[in-house]
Amino acid sequence: MARRAGALIAGGVALATLAPVAVVMAQAGGRGLTAPDLAALRFTALQATLSALASVTCAVPLARALARRRFPGRGALITALGAPFLLPVIAAVLGLLAIFGRSGLLNAGLRALGLPEVSIFGLGGVVLAHVFLNMPLATRMILQGWQAIPAERLRLAESLGFTPRHYWQHIERPMLQDVVPGALLAVFAICLTSFAVVLTLGGGPAATTVELAIWQAVRFEFDLPRAASLAVLQVLACGGAVLLAGLVARPSGFGAGLDRVLPLPAPAGWRKGLDALVIGLASLFLAAPLLAVLARGLPGLAGMPAAVWPAAATSLAVAACAAPLAVGAALTLALGRAQGRRWLGPVAMLPMAISQLVLGTGLFLIVFPFVNPASLTLPVTILVTALTALPFAYRILAPETQTLQADYGRLAASLDLRGGAALRLLVLPRLRRPLGFALGLCAALAIGDLGVIALFATEDGQTLPLVISRLMGAYRMGQAAGAALILVALAFAVFWICDRWGRHGTEL
Amino acid sequence: MKKLCFAAGFLAAAPMAAAETPVLDVLTYDSFVSEWGPGPAIEKAFEAECGCDLRFTPAGDGAALLARLQLEGARSQADVVLGLDTNLTAAARATGLFAPHGQTPALSLPVAFADAEFLPYDWGWFAFVQNKTLEAPKDFKALVASDLKIVIQDPRSSTPGLGLLMWVKAAYGDEASTIWKDLADNIVTVTPGWSEAYGLFLEGEADLVLSYTTSPAYHLIAEQDDSKTAAVFTEGNYLQVEVLGKLKATDQPALADRFLAFMLSDAAQGVLPTTNWMYPAVTPATGLPKGFETLVQPSKSLLLSAEEAEALRGPALDEWRAALAR
Numbered sequence: 064m065a066r067r068a069g070a071l072i073a074g075g076v077a078l079a080t081l082a083p084v085a086v087v088m089a090q091a092g093g094r095g096l097t098a099p100d101l102a103a104l105r106f107t108a109l110q111a112t113l114s115a116l117a118s119v120t121c122a123v124p125l126a127r128a129l130a131r132r133r134f135p136g137r138g139a140l141i142t143a144l145g146a147p148f149l150l151p152v153i154a155a156v157l158g159l160l161a162i163f164g165r166s167g168l169l170n171a172g173l174r175a176l177g178l179p180e181v182s183i184f185g186l187g188g189v190v191l192a193h194v195f196l197n198m199p200l201a202t203r204m205i206l207q208g209w210q211a212i213p214a215e216r217l218r219l220a221e222s223l224g225f226t227p228r229h230y231w232q233h234i235e236r237p238m239l240q241d242v243v244p245g246a247l248l249a250v251f252a253i254c255l256t257s258f259a260v261v262l263t264l265g266g267g268p269a270a271t272t273v274e275l276a277i278w279q280a281v282r283f284e285f286d287l288p289r290a291a292s293l294a295v296l297q298v299l300a301c302g303g304a305v306l307l308a309g310l311v312a313r314p315s316g317f318g319a320g321l322d323r324v325l326p327l328p329a330p331a332g333w334r335k336g337l338d339a340l341v342i343g344l345a346s347l348f349l350a351a352p353l354l355a356v357l358a359r360g361l362p363g364l365a366g367m368p369a370a371v372w373p374a375a376a377t378s379l380a381v382a383a384c385a386a387p388l389a390v391g392a393a394l395t396l397a398l399g400r401a402q403g404r405r406w407l408g409p410v411a412m413l414p415m416a417i418s419q420l421v422l423g424t425g426l427f428l429i430v431f432p433f434v435n436p437a438s439l440t441l442p443v444t445i446l447v448t449a450l451t452a453l454p455f456a457y458r459i460l461a462p463e464t465q466t467l468q469a470d471y472g473r474l475a476a477s478l479d480l481r482g483g484a485a486l487r488l489l490v491l492p493r494l495r496r497p498l499g500f501a502l503g504l505c506a507a508l509a510i511g512d513l514g515v516i517a518l519f520a521t522e523d524g525q526t527l528p529l530v531i532s533r534l535m536g537a538y539r540m541g542q543a544a545g546a547a548l549i550l551v552a553l554a555f556a557v558f559w560i561c562d563r564w565g566r567h568g569t570e571l
Numbered sequence: 572m573k574k575l576c577f578a579a580g581f582l583a584a585a586p587m588a589a590a591e592t593p594v595l596d597v598l599t600y601d602s603f604v605s606e607w608g609p610g611p612a613i614e615k616a617f618e619a620e621c622g623c624d625l626r627f628t629p630a631g632d633g634a635a636l637l638a639r640l641q642l643e644g645a646r647s648q649a650d651v652v653l654g655l656d657t658n659l660t661a662a663a664r665a666t667g668l669f670a671p672h673g674q675t676p677a678l679s680l681p682v683a684f685a686d687a688e689f690l691p692y693d694w695g696w697f698a699f700v701q702n703k704t705l706e707a708p709k710d711f712k713a714l715v716a717s718d719l720k721i722v723i724q725d726p727r728s729s730t731p732g733l734g735l736l737m738w739v740k741a742a743y744g745d746e747a748s749t750i751w752k753d754l755a756d757n758i759v760t761v762t763p764g765w766s767e768a769y770g771l772f773l774e775g776e777a778d779l780v781l782s783y784t785t786s787p788a789y790h791l792i793a794e795q796d797d798s799k800t801a802a803v804f805t806e807g808n809y810l811q812v813e814v815l816g817k818l819k820a821t822d823q824p825a826l827a828d829r830f831l832a833f834m835l836s837d838a839a840q841g842v843l844p845t846t847n848w849m850y851p852a853v854t855p856a857t858g859l860p861k862g863f864e865t866l867v868q869p870s871k872s873l874l875l876s877a878e879e880a881e882a883l884r885g886p887a888l889d890e891w892r893a894a895l896a897r
């Protein structure tokens with residue numbers, strides 16, 4: 064039963080992602096790829112690689128510091144790590160510019176000290192923004208890894224008199240080898256299709272991504288096969304990364320524990336100072352732009368247009384449908400993968416690498432001959448949102464599902480524990496924490512995602528991101544900032560509720 | 572009970588009545604239909620006189636609109652397409668989907684304009700918008716020689732970006748590449764769309780932003796802020812002329828013609844200046860709204876024909892990319 068469900072869902076995901084690309088590919092025209100396209104691919108891969116490495120490099124010490132230190136406000140800080148990821152891109156960019164921009168705080172400080180100014184625009188700025196947006200996500204993913212180390216291993220390590228170096232060698236390094244490739248892969252894939260951040264902060268046409276080439280092909284040249292070829296190129300780049308991550312990743316193999324909660328050893332001395340420094344710097348780096356977003360948005364809240372509230376309700380409804388769909392599918396795929404069907408992993412990652420524009424265009428071409436696309440706005444939005452959120456849920460669930468299978472698979476099989484009973488007695492209790500995190504993240508993503516709605520949009524029935532973009536298009540930047548703040552607050556509230564449910568009764 | 576029956580009968584009759592009312596489908600860009608755009612007022616005014624249901628379908632921006640039309644092709648349900656500009660009309664004409672509009676309005680455009688298929692409804696001069704405290708550059712040469720910082724839009728994803736590309740080409744022809752090379756160190760960044768660029772400018776990331784001479788009117792009229800102005804260039808400022816056209820395949824040809832004529836009537840033209848923040852194609856009898864008289868007026872207007880613009884776009888883009896890629 065579960066076996067068939069896994070294959071069925073994988074088939075559905077592959078069909079929903081690849082059929083639109085195939086339909087777009089099959090249209091007339093086709094100029095083939097050009098030299099600038101390849102330059103765009105190079106730049107795209109370069110910035111995504113750098114962004115992934117930088118994000119995870121910063122995330123590892125932060126996750127370790129958060130895992131082994133206890134201080135007031137720690138829980139709030141961990142929850143707040145969800146926030147940057149949920150910001151609408153343009154709000155995040157303007158928040159960063161308020162700190163690092165030409166008239167931002169940093170340059171004001173440098174000017175006051177008589178030092179030369181720094182410019183955020185260029186490759187450095189792109190990577191900085193991607194680190195701001197994705198490092199918190201990577202931190203949460205890696206923190207899960209630290210949290211999943213069974214207390215029994217820590218006891219053993221303690222009784223063997225492990226020094227911090229021994230801890231690193233025998234416990235932390237194997238754990239990281241299990242978790243880090245997945246985190247790298249997630250950030251890489253997000254940055255691969257990142258569009259507005261790269262263009263706005265890139266500084267010029269040297270910073271051109273494949274996604275922009277796709278836009279150009281669809282909108283100004285109406286060369287659909289070329290757009291599809293570019294989309295395939297993007298999938299291949301992501302596919303390469305999936306393979307690479309698969310080769311590097313090693314299961315940590317700690318074995319099962321009795322779920323006793325034991326704090327990690329917290330070495331004193333300079334290590335304590337270092338951890339404090341890491342936490343302080345990271346908080347400052349993440350909080351300053353967030354506070355700028357807050358400061359920009361608050362004045363706009365006073366004059367909120369009435370359209371914001373129905374739009375917020377629509378966005379919430381989309382999230383309520385899409386998030387359980389995405390997490391349910393991801394859980395089935397992750398369980399199937401853990402039981403040895405390795406091909407399910409790449410399928411689950413597929414939607415992350417697909418260009419939203421090509422996906423939307425393909426879906427439009429598929430439904431247009433039969434029904435008015437405007438009548439399908441909501442179902443299509445839910446489907447595409449669930450599809451794009453699925454890889455995130457899968458990446459969060461996969462490592463712990465793997466562990467679950469390794470630790471309890473044989474016991475469950477010998478008890479003939481299957482189907483609903485297995486879900487209720489084994490999977491849900493054991494995976495509650497990652498499930499809550501995944502559900503919250505997917506719901507928040509669904510609230511913030513503009514997605515393919517543009518092609519299926521109607522005069523009314525708008526979502527919150529669409530209202531923000533319309534406000535900006537009508538010069539109303541202040542109100543747009545206010546509406547963006549409402550979006551963040553909503554997304555964050557939903558995330559907090561789900562995450563809270565997942566963390567109930569754990570030490571995290 | 573009686574009341575309930577009446578209500579039920581009324582509810583049942585309502586869809587029938589709607590089915591008898593002719594529906595005019597207008598495909599347009601997103602900011603036209605938003606509650607801050609011209610759409611709602613125009614819908615109300617036209618429905619009051621046509622006895623029909625005017626339905627707008629939003630499709631992103633101007634370029635997305637053209638792509639949407641090409642995706643739908645002859646099967647499109649739309650009767651009228653509203654919101655292309657002259658840099659896109661050649662491609663739109665090439666689809667063969669448009670019918671002649673057959674209208675001869677007295678246009679108040681600063682250049683002579685005639686097009687059998689596409690009817691202008693508003694227009695504006697592209698210009699670099701700035702704060703009044705800054706001394707405005709006189710032309711592109713003064714701009715490239717200065718250390719002023721500008722933010723522009725990408726011609727591959729945005730219609731104002733494409734407008735600037737055509738502007739430099741119309742003003743400098745073969746020299747355009749040199750202008751772009753010299754402009755490279757003035758450009759802070761190239762954004763995917765107008766909103767991001769204008770947002771960056773308002774946040775103080777650039778001294779000037781590519782927008783319209785009418786942009787300061789928004790700040791003046793809607794925000795009572797007279798601190799913004801636009802730079803008039805001696806080479807001339809390039810025009811954006813926004814047009815609408817009727818589709819051959821329309822099932823409401825008479826209604827579509829009526830809408831085309833309505834869009835040039837005072838009722839519609841009077842709405843556009845303070846919702847779309849552009850000049851009306853036919854100045855209404857009441858004149859322009861108060862505040863528009865404060866706007867700078869370029870003495871020279873540049874505009875390439877639709878066919879020239881289409882032919883130049885590819886080469887001009889390659890030139891632009893080569894000049895700006897470091």
